[in-house]
Amino acid sequence: MSTTIPVGADPFDLAVSPDGARVLVANFSDETVSVIDTASLAVTATFAVTDRPRQVAFSPDGSTAYVLVGDVAAAIDVVDVTTNTLVTTIPGVGFLPTDLTVTADGRTAWVASFGAGSLSRIDLTTRTVVGSFRLGGRGLTAAVVNPDGSTVYALDSDGTLAFFDTATNLVTRNVAVPGSGPIALTPDSSTLYVSGFDGSDITLVDTATGTTTDTVALTGAPDRVRFSRDGGTAYAAVIGNDNIGRVVAIDTATRRVVDTTTVGQDPAGVGVTPDGALLFVANSSDATVSVIRLPLAPVFTAATPPTIATVGQAYSFTFTATGNPPPTFTVTSGTLPAGLTLTAGGVLSGTPTAAGASTFTVTATNGVAPATTTPPVTVTVAPVIVPAPDRLPAPLITSPADGQTVTGPVTYRGTGTPGAYIALVSFEGDTPPQSSGPIEDAFAAADPIQVAADSTWSRTIAITPGDYTTFAVEFRRDADGTVTLENTSPASEFVSYSVVAATVPVGAAPTAPAEAAPSAGRTPATSSATNLALTGSETSGLVGLGALLVGAGVALTVASRRRRSTAPSTSATTSIN
Structure with missing residues (x-):
């Protein structure tokens, strides 16, 4: 899949930034450089340079671009890439320039010139030309420097490939090749790919021995070549014999073409993003850049x-x-x-x-x-974890209030969970119930107190005068009518209060609560003078009551908060249903 991006006139070359975020395109006839954002695949800026741009290269950190400009007298425009502004121009870098190559450390640039066959050395730190070397021949057409900067490989139009030693400034070897087009060096510096721009194929040269080792056959004239980061694939722009532009992928191990993609007319510059995902091709006669999504x-x-x-x-x-x-x-x-x-x-x-x-x-x-x-x-x-069922919340007794003196009969009121039942347990003296009987009676009552939909409950009971403490427990019944600990609530706050007799008309008898029917297996305790159902010292069901009360948060040692002014009477307990 490919995309075409319009740029300026005659795009001769392009370069991909080290981080792969942008591509700079040298538009020769427009004297401009286009900036392509690789994320959006769109031109985001275009800036002018001082003359016709031929080649472009980045500094290693990607912050600076070096643009080789000039048709006759050559110069290098130094551009701040973050602002796309011209910083300075380095003049006098060559005559009839043909190529620009920069060392991996970004400190030195080399310019090949067709005029006089010269190779110019530029110090990019001081931004000055520090040397010019004539290599002979008819004129240089291409150059590339190895990563450590020790050797520049320069190609003459007569087919002579010179190995130039940058320490001695001498040519150490000349190799005859059939091509005169651009040259490219594999990432491991082992092999040169020499394009036969005049219509021949790509010739491979071993840099260690200076010998040609193979030829990649093409049906057209190859121009620039670029490599994937791992060096496994070479991408060459080719003007086909049928005048159709193509880019070919060459397996560098087998040295054979493995893929071909049609691009624009007269493809020249080529660039690959560092992640190997995108290939950019400058189509010089179409004023476009083709973008190819590479197999990855x-x-x-x-x-x-x-x-x-x-x-x-x-x-x-x-x-x-x-x-x-x-x-x-x-x-x-x-x-x-x-x-x-x-x-x-x-x-x-x-x-x-x-x-x-x-x-x-x-x-x-x-x-x-x-x-x-x-x-x-x-x-x-x-496995599924079944949470323990939530217990009912503790109910609240709102009447009588703690410390209140009530004239009988007593109306008990409070709040709770709608639909739940209320068990009221009252006792005299200092000792709470020692048997489960009262609360079991409340759980089993035929007409228990039930919390209304508005969360309130009430029940009026005739109580023998005396000092009492009462607490409440909410409960629900299972389908079979039983009540388990999981279906009960913690106990409410204890409420202590006094009950006094109402004025009784002459001849009337006071009423007293009916004694709760004993639970199965329990023996009714002897009644005291208060007429309450007593638990006395009976222990039947004590463990059951303890479990319910402890589960409800009630300690069996809790005493009533108020005492009668006279000596304590026999402890008595009743359930109020």
């Missing part, structure tokens, strides 16, 4: 799914990987947890159905070697 092996960008899942709970994770074409994902070893599936798009999802650990690997493939596989991934599915 997949590389995982997200490959660590959550390691914990739960039976019955939805699970989802998306594996992602770069690559062109977009990769597909498959499980290549092990098995997924039951209930989960992996789509070709990398989505691992589903609802686990069984507890246990599953280990598997996922591979991303797109037809470009090598495929990539995750390390073993283990997902452990935990």
